[in-house]
Amino acid sequence: MDYGLLSSILHAVLVASTPLVFAGLGALIQERAGVLNLGIEGLMIVGALAGFATALSGFPLLISIVAAALAGALLASIFALLVLRLYANPVATGLALTLFGLGLSALAGAQYVGQAAPQVDAWNIPVFSHLPIVGHALFSHDPLVYLSISLAILMWWFISKSRAGLILRAIGENHSSAHALGFSVTGIRFLAIITGGALAGIGGSYLTLVQTPLFVEGMTAGRGWIALALVVFASWRPLRVIVGAYLFGSVSIIQLHGQALGVSVASQWLSMLPYLVTIGALVIIAGRGNFSHKAPGSLGVTFRESK
Amino acid sequence: MKKSNLVIGLLVLAAVIAAVVSFEPSETKKTAAISGKVKIGFVYVGPVADAGWTYEHDRGRLAVEAEYGGKVETVFVESVSEGPDAERVIAQMASDGADAVFTTSFGYMNPTIKVAQQFPDVKFEHATGYKRADNVATYSSRFYEGRHVLGLVAGKMTKSNTIGYIASFPIPEVVRGINAAYLAAKSVNPQVKFKVIWVSTWFDPGKEADAAKALIDQGADILMQHTDSAAPMKIAEERGIYAFGQASDQAAYGPNAQLTAIIDDWAPYYVRRVGDLINGTWSSTDTWGGFDTGMVALAPYGKAVPDDVKAMAEEARKAITEGRLHAFTGPVNKQDGSPWLKPGETADDGTLLGMNFYVEGIEGSLP
Numbered sequence: 001m002d003y004g005l006l007s008s009i010l011h012a013v014l015v016a017s018t019p020l021v022f023a024g025l026g027a028l029i030q031e032r033a034g035v036l037n038l039g040i041e042g043l044m045i046v047g048a049l050a051g052f053a054t055a056l057s058g059f060p061l062l063i064s065i066v067a068a069a070l071a072g073a074l075l076a077s078i079f080a081l082l083v084l085r086l087y088a089n090p091v092a093t094g095l096a097l098t099l100f101g102l103g104l105s106a107l108a109g110a111q112y113v114g115q116a117a118p119q120v121d122a123w124n125i126p127v128f129s130h131l132p133i134v135g136h137a138l139f140s141h142d143p144l145v146y147l148s149i150s151l152a153i154l155m156w157w158f159i160s161k162s163r164a165g166l167i168l169r170a171i172g173e174n175h176s177s178a179h180a181l182g183f184s185v186t187g188i189r190f191l192a193i194i195t196g197g198a199l200a201g202i203g204g205s206y207l208t209l210v211q212t213p214l215f216v217e218g219m220t221a222g223r224g225w226i227a228l229a230l231v232v233f234a235s236w237r238p239l240r241v242i243v244g245a246y247l248f249g250s251v252s253i254i255q256l257h258g259q260a261l262g263v264s265v266a267s268q269w270l271s272m273l274p275y276l277v278t279i280g281a282l283v284i285i286a287g288r289g290n291f292s293h294k295a296p297g298s299l300g301v302t303f304r305e306s307k
Numbered sequence: 308m309k310k311s312n313l314v315i316g317l318l319v320l321a322a323v324i325a326a327v328v329s330f331e332p333s334e335t336k337k338t339a340a341i342s343g344k345v346k347i348g349f350v351y352v353g354p355v356a357d358a359g360w361t362y363e364h365d366r367g368r369l370a371v372e373a374e375y376g377g378k379v380e381t382v383f384v385e386s387v388s389e390g391p392d393a394e395r396v397i398a399q400m401a402s403d404g405a406d407a408v409f410t411t412s413f414g415y416m417n418p419t420i421k422v423a424q425q426f427p428d429v430k431f432e433h434a435t436g437y438k439r440a441d442n443v444a445t446y447s448s449r450f451y452e453g454r455h456v457l458g459l460v461a462g463k464m465t466k467s468n469t470i471g472y473i474a475s476f477p478i479p480e481v482v483r484g485i486n487a488a489y490l491a492a493k494s495v496n497p498q499v500k501f502k503v504i505w506v507s508t509w510f511d512p513g514k515e516a517d518a519a520k521a522l523i524d525q526g527a528d529i530l531m532q533h534t535d536s537a538a539p540m541k542i543a544e545e546r547g548i549y550a551f552g553q554a555s556d557q558a559a560y561g562p563n564a565q566l567t568a569i570i571d572d573w574a575p576y577y578v579r580r581v582g583d584l585i586n587g588t589w590s591s592t593d594t595w596g597g598f599d600t601g602m603v604a605l606a607p608y609g610k611a612v613p614d615d616v617k618a619m620a621e622e623a624r625k626a627i628t629e630g631r632l633h634a635f636t637g638p639v640n641k642q643d644g645s646p647w648l649k650p651g652e653t654a655d656d657g658t659l660l661g662m663n664f665y666v667e668g669i670e671g672s673l674p
Contacts, residue, residue, distance in 0.1 A: 008524035016517055110356045114537075114559050119545060212516040212538045213545070214560060217354060219536075221511040252514075256521040260471070260502040262671045268507060 003133050009257055010137030014145055015211055017249030019044070021148040022203030023227035024234065024241040025155055026072075026196040031231055032159060033192035034172040036300035038094030039079055040200050041224025042101020047072040047201025049105040052208035052215045055117045061143065064209060065202055072201020073194045075101060080193040084186050087302050098224065106217035117213045120144075142210050144202070148242075151199070155238040168192065172296035175303045185303050200224070226278075233282055236296065247281070248274050345407075345585055347371065348400035349383040350393065352412035359535050359554040360571070361385065364411045364434075367573030374578045378585060389414025394422060401426040407584050409577070410434065419443060430589055432580060435480075437660075439591055446576055449597030450480070451487040451659070452627050453569035453605060454531075455634035456620050457551050458491030460566055460608075461499075461529045463616045464549065468498040471522025473515055473532040473539055474505045477674045479662040481533045486666045487634045488531060493668060495619075502527055505674050512538040523548060529566070540564060549611060556606040567620075568606035575601035595656065598628040635659065640667035 023040055030037045050071030054064040079097050082088040120142045128139040159165040168188060170178040175185045207223075208215050226248065234240035251274040349368050353361040368381050382405070387396050393415045400408050401422060407430040410419045416436035423431045423443045431443045439445055461470050470492060474481050485503060492499045502525060504518045511534075519530055519539040523546050530550040532539045537560040543550035544561040552558070552568025576596060583589040596602035605624065608617050626632035637648030642665040648654060665673060 005524055008520075012517060012520050012524070016513070019513075106354065110354065113356045114358045116541060116544075116560055207513055212512040212536075212541065214512065214537060214541050216357065216510075216512060216536055218510070219512045221508075221513060223513070253517060253521065256504050256506075256518050257525065259504045259671070260521050260525045260527075262502075268505075268674055 005257075007133045007135075007137045009253060010134070011140070012253045013246060013249045014138070014141060016253055017245040018145050018148050019203040019206045019211065019223055020227055020230060020245040020248060021152060021242055022144075022206060023200045023224060024230040024245055025148075025151055025238060026199030026203065027228050027231045028196075028234070028236060028238060028241055029155065029159075029168075029199070030189075030192050030196040031299055032172045032236060032296055033168050033189050034175055034296050034298035034301065034303075035083070035189050035193055035196075036090050036094065037076070037079060037097070037193065037196060038091060038228065039076070039097025039101065039224075040227050041220055041222070042098035043072045043075055043197050043200035044101075044204030044207075044224045044227075045105045045218070045220045046075050046101045046204065048204035048208040048220060049109045049112070049215060050201065051205025052117055053109075053112060055209055056112065056115055061120055061209070065144070065205060068201040068205030069198035070201070072197040072199070072204070074197075075104075076193050076197020076200075077190075079197070080190045083302070084189055084193075087304060090300055090302065102218060109215050109217060112215045113217075115214070117209060119213065120210050144206050144210060152238045152242045159238065169296070172298055175298045175301070179303070179305070186305070189303075200227070203227070229278060229282075232295075233278055244278070244281070248278060251277050344378055344380045345375075345581070346380045346382070346403075346405045347581060347584075348397075348403075348405040348408040349381065350387050350396055350400070350408065350410045350412075350415060351383060351385040352387060352389065352414070353535075354385050355383075357535070358537060358557070358559075361411070363555055363571045364409075364573055367577040368409075370574035371577050371581050375581060375585065379581060387415075390418075394418035397422045397431075398425065401429045405429060407432065407581070407589075430584060439593060441591055444580075444591045444593070446580075446592075446594040446596070448571055448602040449595055450569055450571070450603055451483045451634050452597040453603045454484045454487040455491045455627065456605060456623050457531060457567065457569065458488035458493075459495055459623055460612065460616055460620050461488065461531065461551070462492030462494070462496035463619065464566065464612070465492075465496065465499060465529050467526045467528045468496065468500055469526045469528065470499060470501050471519070471525075471527030471530045472501055472503045473518045473522070473530065473534055474503055475509050475534045476507065477505065477663075479660060482665070482673065483659055483662045484533055485669065486662065489669050490639065490666060491623075491634065501669055503669070503671055506534060507674075508534065510535045512536040515539050516542050519543065519550075520546075537561075549609070552606055558606065558609070563609070563611065565606070566609045566612055570604040570606055572602055572604045598624055599630070641665070642667055642669060642672075 023044055027040050047068035051064045051068035054067040082093045083090045122140050123143050125139040129135045167183055171185050171188055179185050230241055230244045233244040255273050351361045355361055355365045372381055384396050387393050397408055397418055409432045411434045413435045416433055416438055419431050419433045420438050423440050433445050435447045436445050472485055489501050502522055506514050506518050515534050515536050516538040519542040528548045530539050530543050532553050537557045540550050540557045540561040543564040549566050550564050552565050554571050556568050558565045633653040635654035637652040638650045639648040641647045
C-alpha cells in the first residue's frame with residue numbers, strides 16, 4: 001500500500017471518529033453523575049442543525065460551535081427538568097428526547113435542505129504537519145479534532161484528579177451518601193446534563209460543519225446510540241472513549257477502503273465489522289475483572305430528596 | 308417539591324407532547340378544497356424537502372395540478388414509513404373519497420394491494436413494485452438508460468481512468484445501473500475501471516461522504532452514486548473532482564462538480580394517468596418508461612463538460628429515445644466470462660428486472 005493512501009485513511013479515521021468522541025464524552029459525564037440519558041441522538045441532531053444554520057448565516061466556526069453547544073444544552077435542560085424535578089422515568093424520557101430532537105430538527109431544518117455551509121479550513125500545526133505520512137494524517141485537521149482530544153484529557157483530569165470530579169463521582173456511585181454529606185445531588189446532576197447536552201450538540205455539529213457539510217433530517221443516522229455503547233466500551237473512562245471511537249472509526253473507514261481495493265469479502269460482513277469489533281471488545285473487557293470498571297452505582301436511579 | 312415547579316414542569320411536558328403530536332405524519336394537507344373534482348392522493352416515503360426521490364414525486368403532483376387546474380384536487384402525506392403506517396394512510400385516503408392513490412415507494416406494495424381489495428372502486432398506482440390487480444397499476448423508470456449516458460460522459464472525462472461508484476444494496480435496480488454505466492464507459496475508454504463501494508444503506512450522509520472520500524483517496528476522479536443523499540456531490544465539490552447527481556438536480560451542492568444528473572421526472576406519467584382517469588379510460592397497466600416517455604431526464608450539463616462530449620451524450624440520448632440504441636447490446640459476457648448477449652442481441656426486460664450479476668470487466672464480487 002502506498003504511503004499517501006495510508007495517510008489519507010488515517011486522516012479519514014480521525015474525521016469519522018470525532019463526532020463519536022464528543023458525543024461519547026457527553027454521555028460519559030452524565031453517566032458518571034448517575035444520569036442515564038438515552039437522548040444523545042436527539043441532542044446531536046439538534047446541535048447539528050444549530051451549528052449548520054449559524055455557519056450558513058455567515059458566522060465564524062467558533063460561534064457556530066457555541067450555537068450547537070447551546071442548542072444541545074437547552075434541549076438537555078428539558079430532560080433535566082423532567083428527570084430531576086418531576087422524577088420522570090429516565091429511560092422513557094431519554095427515548096422521547098431522541099424522537100423529539102429528530103422531529104424538531106426535521107421541522108426547523110426543512111428550509112436548510114439543499115444549502116451548503118462554508119468549508120472549514122484545516123489548522124496545519126507548524127513543523128509537525130510537514131512530517132511524512134503522519135503530518136497530513138494527524139496534524140492537518142480542523143480545530144474541532146484537536147478540541148475533542150483536549151476535552152477528553154481535560155475530562156480525565158477533572159474526573160480523576162479534581163475535587164469537583166470526586167464529588168461528581170460520589171453522586172454517581174451513591175447519591176444517598178453524597179446527599180448525606182451535604183452535596184446537592186440535583187444541582188450537580190443538572191450541571192452534568194447541561195454539559196453533556198452541549199458536548200453532544202458539538203458532536204452533531206461536526207457532522208454538518210466538517211464531515212458532511214450539509215443538513216438533511218435524520219442525518220446523525222444512529223451515531224448517538226453508538227456513543228452510548230462507547231461509554232460502556234470505555235468502562236466509563238474518558239481516555240478510553242477516544243480509543244473506542246478511533247477503533248470504531250478505523251474499522252468503518254478501512255472496510256470502505258477494503259471494498260474499493262477489491263477485498264473479496266461480502267460487504268454486509270464489512271458493514272457489520274465495526275459493531276462486531278465493538279461487541280467483541282466489550283466481552284473481552286467484561287471478562288477481565290481487574291481491568292474492568294463497574295458502572296456507577298446510582299446510574300439511572302431516580303433520586304428523591306427526603307423531606 | 309414546590310408547587311410552582313410542578314406547574315412549570317407540566318407546562319414543559321405539555322409543550323413537548325404538543326410538539327411531538329404535531330409531527331405525526333398522518334396530517335393530510337389539502338391543496339385545493341373545491342368539491343366535485345377528481346381527487347388524487349399521494350403517499351410519500353420521505354419528506355418533500357429531501358432534494359431527491361420524494362421531491363421529484365411531489366413535482367409530478369404539482370404538474371398534475373397545473374395541467375388540470377380546477378378539475379382535480381390533490382392531497383399528500385409525507386414521511387410515511389413502509390409497513391402498517393402505510394396501510395392506515397392509504398386506507399384513510401381511499402375512505403376520504405380519493406379517486407386514485409399513488410403510492411410512491413417499493414415497500415408500499417403489500418399495503419397497496421391489501422387496501423385496493425377493500426376499495427374496488429378506487430384506482431391505485433404503485434411505484435417500482437411488481438404486484439398488480441384490476442384496480443392496481445404499477446410504474447417505474449428505466450433509469451439505466453440515464454446511467455448509459457452518464458457512463459459515456461464519465462469514460463470520456465476521467466483522467467485517472469478510475470470511476471468511483473457508491474452503491475446501496477445489491478438489488479437488480481442498482482446492479483443494472485452499475486452494469487449499464489460500466490459498459491458505456493468501457494465503450495469509449497477501454498482503460499476505464501470501476502471501484503464499487505456498497506454502503507448497505509439508502510441514506511446515511513456521513514457514511515456516503517466517507518465512502519466518497521475513500522474512493523477519491525484511491526484515485527477516483529469521477530463519482531457516481533445510487534444512494535439518496537447529496538453528501539458525495541458535496542465531497543466531490545470540496546475535493547475538486549466531478550460527480551453525477553442522483554434522482555434530482557444537485558447542482559446546488561456541486562456547482563462545479565456536477566457533470567449532469569439523472570432526474571426522475573414523474574410528471575409526464577402522472578399527467579397522462581390522471582387524464583385517463585378523468586376521461587374514464589384508466590386501466591391497470593405496467594409501465595416501465597425511459598427517455599422516450601420523459602420519465603427519465605438529464606440535468607443540464609456542467610460547465611466542465613466539453614462540447615464534443617456533450618454532443619456524444621446527446622446523440623446517445625436521442626438514439627435511446629428513438630429506440631435505435633439499447634444500453635445492453637451484445638456482445639456482452641457475464642463477469643465469470645460466460646456469454647450473456649450475442650453480438651447485436653439486446654437484453655430482454657425479464658433479465659434486466661432480475662439482474663443479479665456483474666458484466667465482464669467489473670472487479671470485485673456482488674455482495
